[in-house]
Amino acid sequence: MTEPSRPSRHPLMQRIAALQDIQQYQELNWEGSFEDYLDLVRDDPRVSRNAYQRLYDMIMRFGTRTYTEYKKQIVRYKFFDDPFDDGKDAVFGIDVHLMKLVNVLKSAALGYGPEKRVILLHGPVGSAKSTIARLLKKGLEWYSRQPDGRLYTFSWVGPEGEITPAPMHEDPLKLIPLEFREEVLADINGSGRSPYPIRLEGELDPVSRFLFKQAMKDAGGDFTAVVSKIRVRRLILSEKDRLGIGTFQPKDEKNQDSTELTGDINYRKIAEYGSDSDPRAFNFDGEFCVANRGLIEFVEVLKLDVAFLYDLLGASQEHVIKPKKFAQTAIDQVILGHTNEPEYRKLQSNEFMEALRDRTIKIDVPYITKWHEEARIYAKDFNKKRVRKHIAPHTLEMAAMWAVLTRLEEPKKHNLTLLQKLKLYDGKTLPGYTEDNVKELRKGAIREGLEGISPRYVQDKISNALVRDGGDSINPFMVLNELESGLSSHSLLSDEELRKHYRDLLGVVKKEYEDIVKNEVQKAIASDEDAIARLCSNYIDNLKAYCLKERVKNSFTGSYDEPDERLLRAVEEKINIAETRKDDFRRELMSYIGGLAIDGKVFDYKANERLHKALELKLFEDQKDSIKLTSLVSQVVDKDTQARIDIVKQRLIDNFGYDDQSATDVLNYVASIFARGDAKDSA
C-alpha cells in the first residue's frame, strides 16, 4: 500500500512540487475505452491526422512572416526560429529553400503525391541539414504534448489483465475492419471539423491482427466485445523513448541488415509461443516500426546498402514495410533523408540507385550567401549566455564575412569585386546596381552556396580562439588568425590554389575591418554633438553669406568679413565635392534650407546624411591632432591628451559595444594606421 503523499519540507522538493503540473500529467497519460476514443475523434477529428498532416500543421502553428526580396514575396516560417530551445537550432538565411520544404509537406498533407516520396535534404557539409531534421523532430515531440497536436494509440488487455501494447502504436481507429471503415470515416469527416479528410491506410500490425482474430473467435464475431478488450491511451512522441521518432544511420557497409529497419524474430519468445510465425514472437523494433506515426530520419541516406533500398522504396511509395515472415504492414510516417553533395553526385551515376532517385523529392539546403544572416549563426552560438569572455564588436561579423566570401563565385562583370558582390547580396546598394542586376548576378552563379567554407569550420575556430589562454576578450584578429592557421590542416581542402584564394580573402576581410574600425574611431572622436552643431552653424552661416553675396559677422571682433572659403571647402572636400561642382552643391543646400524655413522648420544636419558625414570627418580632422591619436603608439602621453583619449574610449564603450580592453586595442590599432601615414580621411 502506498502512503498518501505529504508535502516535503525540503525547499528543493517544494520547488519541484510547485513546478509539477498534475493536471497536465493526467492529460498526457489519459486512458479510456474505445468508445471514449470515438467521442474524442468526433469532437476533434484532428487526433487521427496522418503524420504528414500533423507535421505540416505543427509548422504552421507558429505562424509566418512575409517580406519581399527581388520583388518576390518570401514567407518566413517562424517555426524555423526554433521556439523550443531558445533558438539553438534556428535556421537562418535560406528561407526560399525552407519554403520549398514546407510546400512539399503541405502538398503531402493534402495527399497530392509527395507523401509517396522520400524527402531528400541535399547540400554541402555543414549546411544545416541535420539541424532541420532535428528541429522537425523536436517540433513533433512538442506538438504531441499539446492539446491540438495530441494523438492516441491502444493496448490489448488479456484475460489476466496482461497488457500488450500495439507494437507500432497505431491509431485505435484502425481496429475498425476495412469493410466498415469507409462508412465510419464518412461519418467522422462529415462533421467538417478537420481541415483534412481523415483517411486510415491499411490493416493493423501483425500482432494486433492476430489478437483481433483471436478475440473475434472468442466473442463469436461481436466487434463490441472485441474492442472492450482495448485500452486507448494518449501517445507522446519521443525519440528518447523510441516512440514515433526514429533515426537510421548506416554503419559500415558489411554490417547492414534489413532487420534494423523492419524488426527481428525474438528467439527467446519462440519458445514461449511455440512458433516463429506467431507475431508475438517478433520484435517490432526496427526503425520504421519505432518511427510509426511520426518521422524517420535517414542520415546519409545514399550510403544505404542496396539491401535496404527495397524496404525504403516500399515504405515511401506504398507506405508498407515487410517484416520477416509476415505480411506487408501499413505504416504512417514522414520519411526524411539527407545527403551531402559528393554522395549525391555518386547517386547520379549509380544505376542501382535510379529507383530511389526517381522516388525522391530533392530539397536543396545550401550555405548562406548573405553576410548578416551568416553572422546570426555565430551570434546564436556565441551569445552572452554561453560565453563569458567579451567578444569585441565585429569579431563574429568578420568571420561570417570571410565564410560567405569563400562561397561566392567571382563576378563576371569586371568592375565588381567579390566584396562588393557580398555587400550587394547583403542588401546594400551600390551606384549602378539595381535589384534586377543583383538577381541576375545570383542567377549567373549556379554553384554558389554549394561550395566554400562550412559554418562548422568557423564555429570550431571561434571556439579555439575563445579558449586560447590570456585575456578576457577576443577580437577579430584572433579569430581571423585562427581561421588562417586552420587552413593548412583543413581536411576538405586539398587544392593548394583554393587554399591560397581563401588566404587572400582573409586579407580582404582584414582590410575591410580596418575601414570599419577607422570609421568607428573617427565617429567616436567626432561624436561631440555640441562641437558638430557649432561647426555646422558656422558652415551654414558662411554658406548663406556666399550664396547671397553678403558678409559674415565675426562674433569675435564684431567686424563683417568675407565668407570663409577655406572652411567651406574643407568641409566639402570631405565628401568629394569638386571645385567645379561646389556652386551647385551650395545652391542646392541653400534652397533646401530656405524651403524648410518657409515651412517654419529649422535645418537639422542629422537629416542630411552627406553633410553630417562631411561635418564628422572635418571635426575628426580638427580633433585628431588635438588628441594626438598617433602619440598613442609612442606610449608617452601627457595628462591632457590622456584625458581626451579616455573620453573617446568611453564613447567607444557606450556607443559601439566595446569593453575597456577592446576599446584600447582598437584605439591603438587605428593610431598605428595613422602613424603608418596611409590614413584616408574620406571613407
Ligand SMILES: Nc1ncnc2c1ncn2[C@@H]1O[C@H](COP(=O)(O)OP(=O)(O)OP(=O)(O)O)[C@@H](O)[C@H]1O
Ligand atoms: N542556415 C543555417 N542557419 C543556422 N545555422 C546553420 C545554418 N547552416 C549551418 N548552420 C550551423 O552549422 C552547423 C552544422 O550544421 P548541421 O550539422 O545541421 O549540418 P549538416 O548539413 O547536417 O552537415 P553534414 O552534411 O556534415 O552532416 C550547426 O551548428 C548549424 O547550426
Ligand SMILES: [Mg+2]
Ligand atoms: Mg548532418
